[in-house]
Amino acid sequence: MNKILIFSSKIHRGGAEKHLVRLCNGLWERGWKVKIVVTQRGGGYESLLNDEIELSYPNRNIRSYTLSLLKSIPRLKKEITSYKPDLIFSLQDGPNVALLSLMKALKIEIPSIIGVQNNPNHLSGVIGTSVKELAKKTYGSASKCISLSAGVAKAYERMIPATIGSFSIIPNIGIDDTNTFVESARNRLNDPIALLAVGRLVEQKDYPTMLRTVEVLKKSGTEFNLRILGDGKLEESLKDQVKLMGIEKQVFFEGYVSDPGKYYISADILLLSSRWEGFGNVIVEAMSYGLPVVATNCPYGPSEIIEEGKNGFLVPVGDHEAMAKKIIDLKKGNVIYANLSKAALNQSRRYNTEVVSRQYEKVFLGVI
The missing domain is CATH 3.40.50.2000 (Glycogen Phosphorylase B;)
Structure with missing residues (x-):
């Protein structure tokens, strides 16, 4: 059984977070052992995870996104050492730069894959600019990068030439296999x-x-x-x-x-x-x-x-x-x-x- 450790911010409300939950459930169904290190407790989508998927929580919740991310790094290090995963995966820029910075500092040689979810040109403000600069220094060290669209991948490659050739384009999981699909197409519009x-x-x-x-x-x-x-x-x-x-x-x-x-x-x-x-x-x-x-x-x-x-x-x-x-x-x-x-x-x-x-x-x- 392959073991994967996933590093994520709070699993709450967003499209990226819903995608991550569906991906974790899908990997478990395919025979993977899955453990997730989250930066904050109380994500609304946590209840949608398969009961067999383990979550590693912080000892106390910190409301600040940046501070919770920084405080999670020692716990991430501990989980890498004790869980001994075959692969580490992180999703979104904040967790990505934290993971890759830790791996570089400690010379951890476990394969690492990062997932990007949005246009990097819209990383702004003090925090966004800092994350962007760290991404430029670290993303080239990832084993692979996964982008949800070709456009986003190209934007990262323009910003970080070291990532050219490392991207795989895989769309987000937009629907659950358990969705109740409409049995047939709709024939006409309502009025109004x-x-x-x-x-x-x-x-x-x-x-x-x-x-x-x-x-x-x-x-x-x-x-x-x-x-x-x-x-x-x-x-x-x-x-x-x-x-x-x-x-x-x-x-x-x-x-x-x-x-x-x-x-x-x-x-x-x-x-x-x-x-x-x-x-x-x-x-x-x-x-x-x-x-x-x-x-x-x-x-x-x-x-x-x-x-x-x-x-x-x-x-x-x-x-x-x-x-x-x-x-x-x-x-x-x-x-x-x-x-x-x-x-x-x-x-x-x-x-x-x-x-x-x-x-x-x-x-x-x-x-x-």
């Missing part, structure tokens, strides 16, 4: 059209563009409702924008929803207005319920999942008029909705736990 958005209420997701999109729909006479799942620091300002636009009877903020399945089932179209992404897990989740997606062609991810006009649509970043036009075209029947739904459903099955875990395992076995 049921629009759905899923994601944190932060600048990256560019919800103002989405709200301007539905404002255009209202002015065109298109009947709709939009439900937004997520919370974040922009919630109040977005609600104020909705009131100013006079669309409070059509737009509903549902807050953070741990299991959005019922919302996917009742929706017609997923909207994604992001300025940037690493992959776009919600695109795959929506497609697994037969939902076509209208998304911005942002760097990176959506264009690697969505086939224009086949299972969804891509529009320029910030272009609310183009996004509204795609929805109106669907409503008018200029595009056959049932065909999009069927293609979306088929596309989603490329991203299930079994398929993606097998791809990870192939890379892992290649360095052991």
Whole structure:
């Protein structure tokens, strides 16, 4: 039995964290012994892990992300020594630089693989800049790097030439094998059209563009409702924008929803207005319920999942008029909705736990 030690920040809410949980479960199903060192307790997704997967917790919880990461390094060292893994894997830039710095300092020769999840050009501020500089010094020492999209891999290779040739492109696990799939494609849109958005209420997701999109729909006479799942620091300002636009009877903020399945089932179209992404897990989740997606062609991810006009649509970043036009075209029947739904459903099955875990395992076995 191969043993893998995984180093991660708090396993909570994000798409990367949900992917990690699914990957760990998939590896366990494939016969791996899995142990995870987490920097913080209380991650909402921990309960989704298989009971046989061991978690190594800090003695006390530290709320600061940076401090919790630094305080976890001695415990990570202890686990490497006692667990004696065949392979160490970390996910996201903070844990990656901490792991590789530790291995370099102690001359640990166990194979190490790092996973990157977002565009490095958006690492900013004091902490982000520090992490970026450490990445430049350490990422070249990893046995392999795994990126969730080709665009993100190329961005890292431009920033860190030492990583050129070390990347494998493996998408995130967007759906569980246990998902209850829609049995067949959807045949027609609801009236009013049921629009759905899923994601944190932060600048990256560019919800103002989405709200301007539905404002255009209202002015065109298109009947709709939009439900937004997520919370974040922009919630109040977005609600104020909705009131100013006079669309409070059509737009509903549902807050953070741990299991959005019922919302996917009742929706017609997923909207994604992001300025940037690493992959776009919600695109795959929506497609697994037969939902076509209208998304911005942002760097990176959506264009690697969505086939224009086949299972969804891509529009320029910030272009609310183009996004509204795609929805109106669907409503008018200029595009056959049932065909999009069927293609979306088929596309989603490329991203299930079994398929993606097998791809990870192939890379892992290649360095052991």
